[in-house]
Amino acid sequence: MSWSQVLELIQNILISQTGFPHITVGQIIMMLIGLLFLYMAIAKEYEPLLLLPIGFGIFLVNFPLTPLMGFTEHGTPELIRVFYKYGVEWEVIPCVIFLGLGAMTDFGPLIANPKTLIIGAGAQLGVFITYLGVLFFGFTLKEAASVAIIGGADGPTTIYLTAKLAPHLLGANALAAYSYMAMVPLIQPPIMRLMTTVEQRKIKMRQLRYVSPREKLIFPLIASMLILLLIPSVAPLLGMFLFGNLMRESGVVKRLSDTAQNSLMNIVTIFLGLSVGATMKAEVFLDWKPLLIFAFGLLDFIVCTFGGILTVHIMNMFLKEKMNPLIGSAGVSAVPMAARVSHSEGLKADPDNWLLMHAMGPNLAGVIGSAAAAGMFIAMFQ
Amino acid sequence: MTKTYNYLNNKIWKSNNRTIWNSSIASGLIICLYAILFLFPMALSTAYASSNDKQNKNAMVSGQELEKPKPVFTRNGGEISAKFIPRAKSTSVILNFKVTKGGKLLDVKGMDFEKAARPEVDIKNYKSALFVVEIGDVSPAGSDATVNISSDFFASGTEYRVFNEKLPQPWFNSECHNVASKGRVRELMITVKDGGPFDSDGQANGSITFVGGPRDSFWGYALGTLFIRFFGIFLVLSVLMIGMMLSGMFFSRIEAKKAEKKSDDDLKSTSSDVVDSIFSDPETIAEENGVETQHHSEEIAPNAETEAKFFDEAVDDYEIAAAIATALHLHFQTSAPTPIVIEKTESTATLQRVVCPVAQAQTNTWSNDGRSQIMRERQQTYNRGNR
Known part of the structure; x- marks a missing residue:
């Protein structure tokens, strides 16, 4: 073999089998975006459970020639494509996460004060305003619905709806949802202060009543019956959520409940994060739409917070025992961050005002509300 | 107790000292920073995508398509x-x-x-x-x-x-x-x-x-369905609310009936126990309830090494117990501006309300941190990592 042949061989290897000659500016930009999310997850601890795998997924998938998100010559899906296909495309993972969330949730504060369900509904205002706003920017109805649900502040719901209606927006929507959920303590307080007076923030709410284990046990059954009769399309999400909760409250399947809350949920979170991150290839993601999605996602959160607080103000006009309007902002789901924000704002106004458990009611109502909104959107396209 | 007090004192939320104005500015700045962090690379990438033919061909798949x-x-x-x-x-x-x-x-x-x-x-x-x-x-x-x-x-x-x-x-x-x-x-x-x-x-x-x-008509459909579905959510959650209120009433009655079925004597003795306990010495109550006080622990752990070990193991329990006890004590105080009232209905023979005859307490770091501790403990139930 002559030197020229050796050089030619090296050249061929470099060109066809290494990534260097194939890397594009777009891929470098995407890697930087991936690193930004990794920084946010690791250094700032913003939603690390999701942003870390998502960030690394973005970083990983944007290396050229990597066999991760494509198909082989024989049509076999590559590694992360397998996670995506069977987990996200088949809409399995969001529902499994909802199972775990149900098993983790104590509906006591909501059952003790069912009025807070209305706040959960009011806090969906942003979802519908955003839906309308996005339509004006040329998005299709399905795309608009999937972007609008970001304001519901519920990751699995956002992923479930987006995978169903506009899978090409999955990466941007999931990132916007989780990023803004992490930013709830920054986004909500200024709006809360703007919409309430100091006196309103000082309103003390009565201690929640005791909820018996039997009542908690019967809740998933009643909720399934009433919600699924009205919105059958939300059955995969809410059905799993309430099943998880039934396992928890029954107390007889502790092992299953523990698995759903911990091992199962953690496993699917890994696959979900990587899959979602891996959808963000430069050639797909670098477009004007993600920019708009991030802008509208922020608007969505703001209007949802506004809607929740406004709903409490309206309810207070009719209620004998006034509610503290600060708990309205917890109507966006983001459990338990939004409730914590309501609580801390209440403490700032009055160090003896303990709103946490009162805010958990609308917070949990927000989970049901955002799932209901997703169900409404799904039904709309049937 | 001094150790516990110091621990709790150090844990007081710093945010209470921040002014609203400062935190608003901070929030605004962080959001702006966040926006720049996101928007700048994205704006760059958008410009890049629009200037590059190859990229344009592969640009994000259109929903219409x-x-x-x-x-x-x-x-x-x-x-x-x-x-x-x-x-x-x-x-x-x-x-x-x-x-x-x-x-x-x-x-x-x-x-x-x-x-x-x-x-x-x-x-x-x-x-x-x-x-x-x-x-x-x-x-x-x-x-x-x-x-x-x-x-x-x-x-x-x-x-x-x-x-x-x-x-x-x-x-x-x-x-x-x-x-x-x-x-x-x-x-x-x-x-x-x-x-x-x-x-x-x-x-x-x-x-x-x-x-x-x-x-x-696209817009006719979009606006019409928007309106209907938003109020649809109110309808669904209102129906659920009514269902829960009804079930709440039902279960409250069941609980009341269950309580009624229990012997009146038991309940009467329970109510007198509660009243007694309010006016009793805390150590006596602890002894009656089998809770070991520090005095007892000293008896059990005569030497310094055993005592240290005991404290190491039990310090968390002590802190939580101290926080809960303080918070409960102050909770009763703050919610009781009126003299002691014991209401007992003849039908259920249930103790309805017990309050202390002390004046309303001033809130202090003790009570605040005690309550914070309780809230933090309770919040663990909901800690789902925002997934």
Whole structure:
């Protein structure tokens, strides 16, 4: 073999089998975006459970020639494509996460004060305003619905709806949802202060009543019956959520409940994060739409917070025992961050005002509300 | 206890000392920073994408493109059915084409909207594909044929628009008759003249090529459904609220009845125990309830090493217990501006309310941190990592 042949061989290897000659500016930009999310997850601890795998997924998938998100010559899906296909495309993972969330949730504060369900509904205002706003920017109805649900502040719901209606927006929507959920303590307080007076923030709410284990046990059954009769399309999400909760409250399947809350949920979170991150290839993601999605996602959160607080103000006009309007902002789901924000704002106004458990009611109502909104959107396209 | 007090004191939320103004500015700045962090690379990438032809070719897949209807046609005698998933739908619909008068239906084909796109026509109004309907055997040539298109996808406001590129204004309304048929099916009946404006071949030659598609107002639908669905959520959650209120009442009664079934003597003794306990010495209560006080622990752990070990193991329990005890104590104080009241209904013999005869306590870091501790403990139940 002559030197020229050796050089030619090296050249061929470099060109066809290494990534260097194939890397594009777009891929470098995407890697930087991936690193930004990794920084946010690791250094700032913003939603690390999701942003870390998502960030690394973005970083990983944007290396050229990597066999991760494509198909082989024989049509076999590559590694992360397998996670995506069977987990996200088949809409399995969001529902499994909802199972775990149900098993983790104590509906006591909501059952003790069912009025807070209305706040959960009011806090969906942003979802519908955003839906309308996005339509004006040329998005299709399905795309608009999937972007609008970001304001519901519920990751699995956002992923479930987006995978169903506009899978090409999955990466941007999931990132916007989780990023803004992490930013709830920054986004909500200024709006809360703007919409309430100091006196309103000082309103003390009565201690929640005791909820018996039997009542908690019967809740998933009643909720399934009433919600699924009205919105059958939300059955995969809410059905799993309430099943998880039934396992928890029954107390007889502790092992299953523990698995759903911990091992199962953690496993699917890994696959979900990587899959979602891996959808963000430069050639797909670098477009004007993600920019708009991030802008509208922020608007969505703001209007949802506004809607929740406004709903409490309206309810207070009719209620004998006034509610503290600060708990309205917890109507966006983001459990338990939004409730914590309501609580801390209440403490700032009055160090003896303990709103946490009162805010958990609308917070949990927000989970049901955002799932209901997703169900409404799904039904709309049937 | 001093150790516990210091621990709790150090844990007091710093945020209480921050002014609203400062935190607002901080929030604003962080959001701006966040926006810059995101928007800058994205703006760069957008600029890059638009300046690069290669990137443009691969740019994010358009939703319109993905939602393009792809009809599949089947013939059943004189009727041709088109099955497809329309834009803004996830389930398929069927449109049935037939010629009821004046000719014979030869074929129906789908047509890309792009071929008929004009600036004045919004693709969003056309959820279905455009269709090319070919009619033959129109006799005599130049006479009318009636096309009937039926589907349960049509609404009362559905129009059928015709496209004829040979005309100066290619798009116009067919003025079809939209009538209700069986069930939810509606029929659009359109009269087409051989060689007339609806006939794309423009000749009265016994065959008609009729291009068009059903049109529904996009914005009308979008706004209408927006309104209905938003209030739909209120409806759903209101129904759930009513259901929960009813079940709450039901369970409260069951609990009350259960309590009633328990012996009156037990309840009476319980109430007197509670009253006694309020006025008793805390150490006596602890002893009665089997809780070990520090005094006891000293007896159990006579040497320093054992004592240290005991404290190491029990420090968490002590802190939590101290926090809970303090918080409960102050909670009773703060909620009790009135003298002691013991209400007991004859029917249930249940102790309704017990309050302390002390004046309202001033809130202090002890009570605040005790409550914070309790809240933090309770919040663990909800800690789902925002997943």
